[in-house]
Amino acid sequence: xxxxxxxxxxxxxxxxxxxxxxxxxxxxxxxxxxxxxxxxxxxxxxxxxxxxxxxxxxxxxxxxxxxxxxxxxxxxxxxxxxxxxxxxxxxxxxxxxxxxxxxxxxxxxxxxxxxxxxxxxxxxxxxxxxxxxxxxxxxxxxxxxxxxxxxxxxxxxxxxxxxxxxxxxxxxxxxxxxxxxxxxxxxxxxxxxxxxxxxxxxxxxxxxxxxxxxxxxxxxxxxxxxxxxxxxxxxxxxxxxxxxxxxxxxxxxxxxxxxxxx
Amino acid sequence: xxxxxxxxxxxxxxxxxxxxxxxxxxxxxxxxxxxxxxxxxxxxxxxxxxxxxxxxxxxxxxxxxxxxxxxxxxxxxxxxxxxxxxxxxxxxxxxxxxxxxxxxxxxxxxxxxxxxxxxxxxxxxxxxxxxxxxxxxxxxxxxxxxxxxxxxxxxxxxxxxxxxxxxxxxxxxxxxxxxxxxxxxxxxxxxxxxxxxxxxxxxxxxxxxxxxxxxxxxxxxxxxxxxxxxxxxxxxxxxxxxxxxxxxxxxxxxxx
Numbered sequence: 407x408x409x410x411x412x413x414x415x416x417x418x419x420x421x422x423x424x425x426x427x428x429x430x431x432x433x434x435x436x437x438x439x440x441x442x443x444x445x446x447x448x449x450x451x452x453x454x455x456x457x458x459x460x461x462x463x464x465x466x467x468x469x470x471x472x473x474x475x476x477x478x479x480x481x482x483x484x485x486x487x488x489x490x491x492x493x494x495x496x497x498x499x500x501x502x503x504x505x506x507x508x509x510x511x512x513x514x515x516x517x518x519x520x521x522x523x524x525x526x527x528x529x530x531x532x533x534x535x536x537x538x539x540x541x542x543x544x545x546x547x548x549x550x551x552x553x554x555x556x557x558x559x560x561x562x563x564x565x566x567x568x569x570x571x572x573x574x575x576x577x578x579x580x581x582x583x584x585x586x587x588x589x590x591x592x593x594x595x596x597x598x599x600x601x602x603x604x605x606x607x608x609x610x611x612x613x614x615x616x617x618x619x620x621x622x623x624x625x626x627x628x629x630x631x632x633x634x635x636x637x638x639x640x641x642x643x644x645x646x647x648x649x650x651x652x653x654x655x656x657x658x659x660x661x662x663x664x665x666x667x668x
Numbered sequence: 669x670x671x672x673x674x675x676x677x678x679x680x681x682x683x684x685x686x687x688x689x690x691x692x693x694x695x696x697x698x699x700x701x702x703x704x705x706x707x708x709x710x711x712x713x714x715x716x717x718x719x720x721x722x723x724x725x726x727x728x729x730x731x732x733x734x735x736x737x738x739x740x741x742x743x744x745x746x747x748x749x750x751x752x753x754x755x756x757x758x759x760x761x762x763x764x765x766x767x768x769x770x771x772x773x774x775x776x777x778x779x780x781x782x783x784x785x786x787x788x789x790x791x792x793x794x795x796x797x798x799x800x801x802x803x804x805x806x807x808x809x810x811x812x813x814x815x816x817x818x819x820x821x822x823x824x825x826x827x828x829x830x831x832x833x834x835x836x837x838x839x840x841x842x843x844x845x846x847x848x849x850x851x852x853x854x855x856x857x858x859x860x861x862x863x864x865x866x867x868x869x870x871x872x873x874x875x876x877x878x879x880x881x882x883x884x885x886x887x888x889x890x891x892x893x894x895x896x897x898x899x900x901x902x903x904x905x906x907x908x909x910x911x912x913x914x915x916x917x918x919x920x921x922x923x924x
Binding site: 411413489494496499500504660 | 685687718721724725726727728730745746747749750753754755756758759760761762763764765769772773774776777778779803804816819
């Protein structure tokens with residue numbers, strides 16, 4: 407593992423960011439529009455429907471943290487797709503750059519992009535809607551980490567499928583997180599879901615993150631149980647995602663797909 | 669120094685690659701010695717590019733082995749790929765990045781010392797300095813092919829794998845590229861393995877050629893040796909164009 411090769415891939419994506427407005431839109435525009443829209447909804451719900459402030463905090467916290475998770479997993483997939491679209495894979499993987507170095511670099515770039523979105527949303531939520539995520543940040547950080555590792559797993563799984571089956575599956579990069587959203591208890595507690603969906607929801611680290619976040623916002627303190635479940639599941643999902651990627655990458659190399667992929 | 673004293677840079681043994689039922693490369697063996705320019709030639713579908721892609725680690729062989737610098741790509745990938753480089757006109761680069769940015773990224777990947785000076789030198793050598801700040805998407809095919817060549821020379825490779833390097837170039841630039849390759853061989857002893865359909869170019873450049881058809885080696889040797897072997901005639905001058913047409917017709921007839 408060489409730091410300069412990781413830097414090289416980071417540099418490639420920094421240049422892309424400089425030239426490609428879509429990245430700026432994903433990083434800044436969508437999070438800002440999202441939090442503004444949800445912010446107005448919470449004002450309406452508070453003023454007209456008398457919704458309690460604890461619920462409003464949960465809603466806005468859900469919006470901010472889901473945006474972080476969604477953006478991270480989307481950008482992991484899209485980062486790889488950029489190489490597929492531009493047929494850059496051939497030069498990249500005939501160089502000394504290893505797959506692990508490439509993935510590390512993607513994580514670095516997308517983590518920074520996701521955190522920029524998080525800070526922007528949090529600042530807007532604070533200034534415009536008086537929702538302050540920052541006092542609880544210390545207790546949120548472990549749950550944010552759980553979300554990011556799961557986002558990484560999902561990003562790697564999507565990338566694996568693109569490596570093996572090509573860009574016809576590129577839509578997964580934008581849509582896959584949406585499938586998980588209803589079962590991740592982003593805006594409502596686990597108890598809201600019908601009992602038969604609980605095992606599915608509890609198998610997702612996202613559920614434990616949002617349950618934990620809600621407990622913090624409700625003043626119930628840090629939920630060690632949710633954190634431990636989230637971490638355990640993350641370890642399993644990250645390991646499975648890496649295994650899948652290695653298998654798909656080797657399969658693609660064996661079938662000559664890195665050459666033909668577009 | 670006789671041939672046995674010259675180190676073997678590329679050693680291919682019984683290499684076979686199948687895609688489903690299709691046998692793209694069939695039991696191919698050959699060696700490339702240090703400082704040699706060797707041409708891998710044959711009609712479309714002969715397996716030339718597949719061999720180059722296997723040597724550059726992009727495709728795994730089905731059967732057989734190869735070593736580069738006496739080492740296996742399976743176990744010493746990073747060290748081997750640091751010492752070689754590869755390009756093909758079919759290789760592309762991130763289209764929104766400028767020529768200079770693309771080369772800066774690859775210079776970092778190959779850990780090139782004083783990369784600014786190296787990039788400037790290569791842009792000059794391949795006559796694309798005027799487009800250094802243009803995005804790749806706005807270049808012609810010939811200019812993009814030359815960016816590929818700049819990338820291939822960034823790390824001063826000991827082994828160059830070139831897949832049809834002059835196919836999109838106009839005759840003058842193609843001539844200059846050939847001169848650069850010959851100069852590299854003379855001045856640095858760079859080993860070059862390349863594929864081409866331009867038989868005049870192969871004849872002029874290559875110490876030896878490996879002629880392929882249907883994935884198999886048909887003939888190997890110097891251009892004159894291959895000419896005599898394939899055409900089964902006494903010739904005083906190499907005639908690879910004739911050899912090519914002879915083999916291509918045979919391949920076509922076998923397919924019909």
